[in-house]
Amino acid sequence: MTNKKLIGVDLGGTTIKFAILTAEGEIQQKWSLRTNILDEGSHIVPDIIDSINHHIDLYKMSKDQFIGIGMGTPGTIDLAKGTVKGAYNLNWKTTQNVKDQIEEGTGLKFALDNDANVAALGERWKGAGxxxxxxxxxxxxxxxxxxxxxxxxxxxxxxxxxxxxxxxxxxxxxxxxxxxxxxxxxxxxxxxxxxxxxxxxxxxxxxxxxxxxxxxxxxxxxxxxxxxxxxxxxxxxxxxxxxxxxxxxxxxxxxxxxxxxxxxxxxxxxxxxxxxxxxxxxxxxxxxxxxxxxxxxxxxAELGNDAGVIGAASLARRFA
Amino acid sequence: MTNKKLIGVDLGGTTIKFAILTAEGEIQQKWSLRTNILDEGSHIVPDIIDSINHHIDLYKMSKDQFIGIGMGTPGTIDLAKGTVKGAYNLNWKTTQNVKDQIEEGTGLKFALDNDANVAALGERWKGAGxxxxxxxxxxxxxxxxxxxxxxxxxxxxxxxxxxxxxxxxxxxxxxxxxxxxxxxxxxxxxxxxxxxxxxxxxxxxxxxxxxxxxxxxxxxxxxxxxxxxxxxxxxxxxxxxxxxxxxxxxxxxxxxxxxxxxxxxxxxxxxxxxxxxxxxxxxxxxxxxxxxxxxxxxxxAELGNDAGVIGAASLARRFA
Structure with missing residues (x-):
């Protein structure tokens, strides 16, 4: 049993949802941002990094209190490289190096999968599954x-x-x-x-x-x-x-x-x-x-909109 | 790398096929028996045990040269218990305690799965897969x-x-x-x-x-x-x-x-x-x-009739 927390991010075409969860999957904090898809979606990853860093400060927490970050995203994902391409509702036309950027920007380990898979993981872990x-x-x-x-x-x-x-x-x-x-x-x-x-x-x-x-x-x-x-x-x-x-x-x-x-x-x-x-x-x-x-x-399904952040957070359990 | 061998058994309604394989899946010996489904299929498991023991002697081998036995069978399988029921083409109407009997009769570890799954494992390991x-x-x-x-x-x-x-x-x-x-x-x-x-x-x-x-x-x-x-x-x-x-x-x-x-x-x-x-x-x-x-x-598929014994043998790799 660890006291460390997970961060789950559910990236969608209109909203980015965030949550901080215990290692057992209880949501402790939730917030969200509007997705800024301007300029070929180039603001999205920086916005995610800033928002996570900002909220860790806001809650007076430190990076070493976290196991890692998991994220669900639209598009085609290269799991090994942590990249995303063809996410048209994000305006991501070229391959985005999401994992490297978020790990560098937050100092936390990062895993991602597609949005439907992540919702499935959420429902499986804490919902109807x-x-x-x-x-x-x-x-x-x-x-x-x-x-x-x-x-x-x-x-x-x-x-x-x-x-x-x-x-x-x-x-x-x-x-x-x-x-x-x-x-x-x-x-x-x-x-x-x-x-x-x-x-x-x-x-x-x-x-x-x-x-x-x-x-x-x-x-x-x-x-x-x-x-x-x-x-x-x-x-x-x-x-x-x-x-x-x-x-x-x-x-x-x-x-x-x-x-x-x-x-x-x-x-x-x-x-x-x-x-x-x-x-x-x-x-x-x-x-x-x-x-x-x-x-x-x-x-x-039992979790409604929370399935995404919960399932996303579950991806980061591998770093525990 | 081990020099120990695997035994694969492909149990069907008309024939029981056997093979001795290397740990890398090369068939070294093959033989078969007619399936005796008389007396509610009560001869099948004893026949398998006798045939394995007999062939190990015949090839002047000893039990400690083997990793274990894997078998594919018709019917509904309880993987945890190693039992089979409802295998109508074997005349097995009641639950058969296959794993316990074969482990006791041969002194070797034993794993089983259904025939189609075992053929899939064979094709995956050494065939088209x-x-x-x-x-x-x-x-x-x-x-x-x-x-x-x-x-x-x-x-x-x-x-x-x-x-x-x-x-x-x-x-x-x-x-x-x-x-x-x-x-x-x-x-x-x-x-x-x-x-x-x-x-x-x-x-x-x-x-x-x-x-x-x-x-x-x-x-x-x-x-x-x-x-x-x-x-x-x-x-x-x-x-x-x-x-x-x-x-x-x-x-x-x-x-x-x-x-x-x-x-x-x-x-x-x-x-x-x-x-x-x-x-x-x-x-x-x-x-x-x-x-x-x-x-x-x-x-x-590439293995033809051998898919069964090869895939069955692969089940025993877990005992290596």
Missing amino acids: NDGDDVAFITLGTGVGGGLIANGELIHGLGAGGEVGHMIVQPNGYLCTCGNHGCLEQYASATGVVHIAQDKAEEYEGNSRLKAMIDNGDEITSKIVFDLAKENDFLGNKVVNQVAFYLGLACANLADALNPEFLVIGGGVSAAGDFLLKRVEKNFQEFAFPTVRTTTQLKL | NDGDDVAFITLGTGVGGGLIANGELIHGLGAGGEVGHMIVQPNGYLCTCGNHGCLEQYASATGVVHIAQDKAEEYEGNSRLKAMIDNGDEITSKIVFDLAKENDFLGNKVVNQVAFYLGLACANLADALNPEFLVIGGGVSAAGDFLLKRVEKNFQEFAFPTVRTTTQLKL
Whole structure:
């Protein structure tokens, strides 16, 4: 047992979240900054360094009280070198030497991984994953991401491991931003839910508030679709059933491969809660291999926005 | 470097294969026994013990020249206890205390895993996997099995990890022995290939030797289907394309999750070789996430029947 602390950083396109945690993963301090993506994102790393140094002073702490810093980031990561490239929502077009700069600027050891992997580590450690060795995490937001943990370790493979948002659930289906057709992301992300709603509205003739809104040109969000479905809107329910079908199928195929203890569903769309989870579960039960469906447990994420900083901090445990 | 040897045992429903290997995985001796499944399979474990002891004597070796024994077996395995249950092709209806019996009977340390996992370990160590840390293996035989290795370790999850034969590739498709509909196994196993051929023969009216054979009631095998397709039989090619479509889809979804260095295809159906692999590859390229399709490499298995004993032996390396 150590009294030393961890620092977790969750770097996103609009906000950078920070936390100081105990070695056991309890958050003691939290703060955040707006992400300044101007000048090709060149202010981001200096801002992170200044903010960490400033807050260590502010809390009257010293560097030797810390085990290290972990960070989750968008983009493609070279784990060995600690570099990031292709993080377009940060304006990072060229390779960024994040690890070297932050270690030099703070004097602390630094580890990083991608944002979905880090959220998976957070949920696994302190959230729905119950600190298990085998946990799969799917996050339903603007896109669909994932982080897969087997034998206690993240699955990176050659770098793109955990791209569950691009598992094909409908061959020749909706065109995805990745260039393929029928990716899970196109059916289970916030934009995917709205896309399904628009398509189903066109072919539906009956009574539905959702259909009326769409026909009226109102702006639709996935939250509106779920809220109307909860109020028994017929079209809304058809949309939710379709989302749950594809999510249940993908969860089953993933669980047949990994048979994790927990398959955790998080992200903005999962705010629909048990209403969504129950229907995903029904499809999962239909599609998963018998031994898998009776062992792998589907759960909603529990940490919300804190998953990122907690999981990021957990990366720094290797320096203890 | 040790001079001590490994023993690998590949237990199947018709044959038990044995090998003595160096610690580096070179096979030095091989032999086999017919599997005696009479009397609820109660002769199997004693036969294995006798055969190992007998061959150690035969080769004028002593027990202290061995690191240990590893074995691959059908059925559901309790890795911690070293027991097997539900191995129906061995007539093992009740739980078999395999590890304790073999350790007592041979005086050697013993480890086991299921047959598909063990074949995956073999191909990874000495075959197409090039001793990589991230290797996925799919075996196409009477059924479809799999073994998945990430970060250098087999993925067991809660026990059923690697059940890739039961990933759903066609919702509401062919009924599977597992009770679900549309499992990969129903489209890419030897029986699956024949099933597709029969279905497509019914709806095809044109000229085809395969159709003539099926209409004539001749017995069809997957080998016949592939051989005719290679000779440009129209229906045969339609069947192979369908098999390759589902295999390519499953490989892509698996690789999106794991992004392994190699995805190795083995088992009897893979004897169709590059003819099948090229078409699977074409579908894989269409379905896999861009970063995945340019990094994960599809390959044919290289060890044939030896994959089992080599992979089994590799389990015993933990005792070195």
